[in-house]
Amino acid sequence: xxxxxxxxxxxxxxxxxxxxxxxxxxxxxxxxxxxxxxxxxxxxxxxxxxxxxxxxxxxxxxxxxxxxxxxxxxxxxxxxxxxxxxxxxxxxxxxxxxxxxxxxxxxxxxxxxxxxxxxxxxxxxxxxxxxxxxxxxxxx
Amino acid sequence: xxxxxxxxxxxxxxxxxxxxxxxxxxxxxxxxxxxxxxxxxxxxxxxxxxxxxxxxxxxxxxxxxxxxxxxxxxxxxxxxxxxxxxxxxxxxxxxxxxxxxxxxxxxxxxxxxxxxxxxxxxxxxxxxxxxxxxxxxxxxxxxxxxxxxxxxxxxxxxxxxxxxxxxxxxxxxxxxxxxxxxxxxxxxxxxxxxxxxxxxxxxxxxxxxxxxxxxxxxxxxxxxxxxxxxxxxxxxxxxxxxxxxxxxxxxxxxxxxxxxxxxxxxxxxxxxxxxxxxxxxxxxxxxxxxxxxxxxxxxxxxxxxxxxxxxxxxxxxxxxxxxxxxxxxxxxxxxxxxxxxxxxxxxxxxxxxxxxxxxxxxxxxxxxxxxxxxxxxxxxxxxxxxxxxxxxxxxxxxxxxxxxxxxxxxxxxxxxxxxxxxxxxxxxxxxxxxxxxxxxxxxxxxxxxxxxxxxxxxxx
Numbered sequence: 001x002x003x004x005x006x007x008x009x010x011x012x013x014x015x016x017x018x019x020x021x022x023x024x025x026x027x028x029x030x031x032x033x034x035x036x037x038x039x040x041x042x043x044x045x046x047x048x049x050x051x052x053x054x055x056x057x058x059x060x061x062x063x064x065x066x067x068x069x070x071x072x073x074x075x076x077x078x079x080x081x082x083x084x085x086x087x088x089x090x091x092x093x094x095x096x097x098x099x100x101x102x103x104x105x106x107x108x109x110x111x112x113x114x115x116x117x118x119x120x121x122x123x124x125x126x127x128x129x130x131x132x133x134x135x136x137x138x139x140x
Numbered sequence: 141x142x143x144x145x146x147x148x149x150x151x152x153x154x155x156x157x158x159x160x161x162x163x164x165x166x167x168x169x170x171x172x173x174x175x176x177x178x179x180x181x182x183x184x185x186x187x188x189x190x191x192x193x194x195x196x197x198x199x200x201x202x203x204x205x206x207x208x209x210x211x212x213x214x215x216x217x218x219x220x221x222x223x224x225x226x227x228x229x230x231x232x233x234x235x236x237x238x239x240x241x242x243x244x245x246x247x248x249x250x251x252x253x254x255x256x257x258x259x260x261x262x263x264x265x266x267x268x269x270x271x272x273x274x275x276x277x278x279x280x281x282x283x284x285x286x287x288x289x290x291x292x293x294x295x296x297x298x299x300x301x302x303x304x305x306x307x308x309x310x311x312x313x314x315x316x317x318x319x320x321x322x323x324x325x326x327x328x329x330x331x332x333x334x335x336x337x338x339x340x341x342x343x344x345x346x347x348x349x350x351x352x353x354x355x356x357x358x359x360x361x362x363x364x365x366x367x368x369x370x371x372x373x374x375x376x377x378x379x380x381x382x383x384x385x386x387x388x389x390x391x392x393x394x395x396x397x398x399x400x401x402x403x404x405x406x407x408x409x410x411x412x413x414x415x416x417x418x419x420x421x422x423x424x425x426x427x428x429x430x431x432x433x434x435x436x437x438x439x440x441x442x443x444x445x446x447x448x449x450x451x452x453x454x455x456x457x458x459x460x461x462x463x464x465x466x467x468x469x470x471x472x473x474x475x476x477x478x479x480x481x482x483x484x485x486x487x488x489x490x491x492x493x494x495x496x497x498x499x500x501x502x503x504x505x506x507x508x509x510x511x512x513x514x515x516x517x518x519x520x521x522x523x524x525x526x527x528x529x530x531x532x533x534x535x536x537x538x539x540x541x542x543x544x545x546x547x548x549x550x551x552x553x554x555x556x557x558x559x560x561x562x563x564x565x566x567x568x569x570x571x572x573x574x575x576x577x578x579x580x581x582x583x584x585x586x587x588x589x590x591x592x593x594x595x596x597x598x599x600x
Binding site for chain 1: 161162164224225227228269270271272551552555558559560561562563564
């Protein structure tokens with residue numbers, strides 16, 4: 001049985017799905033009013049576009065926090081580091097990823113895996129928090 | 141009116157330092173195309189007496205003695221950091237004129253009240269924290285004064301913390317300060333003009349402010365007169381928020397080594413056309429004329445010298461890389477002479493007109509590959525310049541290409557060149573296992589200073 005399309009009044013051959021037909025010229029698409037921009041991971045992962053940088057992880061001392069060798073980290077420099085933040089820090093001129101733990105009198109950079117050392121940043125040493133890690137992107 | 145001029149300190153070197161902290165505290169220079177001359181210096185390099193524009197080969201001895209690190213210009217990195225910086229600065233004022241890769245003017249009227257100094261500090265803190273870049277802020281009632289205030293902030297002439305607000309200084313203090321600044325530091329006064337002014341008894345900014353205006357106009361130019369007015373707080377220069385379209389577009393560069401063959405010159409010229417035509421389309425213009433120039437090294441007196449240039453008019457203005465390339469190569473073949481060691485080739489697109497304003501030409505549309513050009517620009521914007529290019533530009537890595545032997549990674553533009561962060565723990569020489577916090581007494585406090593989170597008492 002031929003079917004009648006409700007919108008256009010065109011008679012369609014049997015078995016043809018209604019929505020697969022091209023919309024006739026001059027007739028507005030019913031979907032046009034519902035158009036939205038496609039989802040973007042960038043939008044989901046990045047809060048501060050200008051202050052966000054990507055870095056690559058080397059090593060396995062942070063596996064307890066879900067950060068593995070070769071992972072991509074999304075680092076937001078606009079955020080102030082809080083106690084227990086995972087941060088990229090500069091220690092003795094080198095980038096490290098650690099958990100920042102504020103102690104009553106100082107700061108401890110904690111590793112997240114057994115057998116790996118924590119770093120106590122003591123007097124005379126310089127610690128610079130480069131940015132706060134928001135996401136770790138891990139390939140399965 | 142009140143303007144702020146925000147300017148990145150040692151911008152190229154600072155960009156490199158953000159992603160390679162080992163460069164902090166060391167003398168660092170960034171070199172120009174082909175690793176020729178110094179175009180950016182860290183404070184440590186300046187302190188060693190390294191001059192702007194100094195040829196690198198003359199510095200090798202000094203560099204070895206003092207451990208100066210030299211890097212090739214990483215334009216992709218600087219452009220990205222510049223875009224980020226300008227976007228951050230745009231949040232501080234809706235009135236922004238981007239003046240160069242590392243400086244912009246901001247209009248401050250109606251945005252900030254009397255506490256402009258604190259506003260300048262807020263700008264500094266945010267750019268420092270978000271991007272890791274140090275900037276200085278100069279504030280004045282004209283653009284020329286804002287520029288001069290920035291100079292004072294950089295040189296620590298008035299205050300020592302990166303912001304200089306002339307509007308807060310009493311008149312006498314300002315006069316005193318200006319009489320210590322050489323006239324050559326004024327925006328728009330070049331070295332030659334500075335020499336001439338000094339010779340007739342105008343050695344300082346203050347002297348220029350007080351000089352006879354009619355004399356300045358008669359002996360020099362209205363431009364200098366305008367500069368003097370601006371120094372006296374009479375605004376002559378408005379904020380230009382939209383950069384005017386360029387009247388000509390030039391792409392030229394020295395080769396990595398000398399080139400003698402026509403084939404290599406053709407590739408170089410075609411590559412320059414591609415770069416220039418992309419800029420041409422970006423500003424929606426067409427070129428009416430293509431000029432090609434080639435030359436040997438004029439500083440090499442022992443080699444035979446030649447330079448040639450030829451401009452070719454097009455029958456109709458065009459923005460088509462392929463058409464412009466054909467014209468340029470036609471010109472090149474006419475100026476090329478064999479037997480010379482060429483050092484440089486360049487292409488200039490001239491007689492630019494807005495693409496939209498062109499008279500309709502029945503044949504031009506058929507000749508121009510408009511859609512191909514659009515596709516090419518889009519592909520190259522995504523995958524990098526030169527991904528899609530005309531065969532005339534060659535296959536890359538040719539002898540004429542730039543020498544960039546000290547190039548740092550594309551930290552922010554290449555997935556395979558991201559900064560590495562260690563999760564090993566072994567990097568810390570003083571690493572220890574602490575089980576209780578009681579062992580940690582005596583550590584200094586954790587503070588934010590100038591937009592940087594630091595744990596150290598020695599850092600300023």
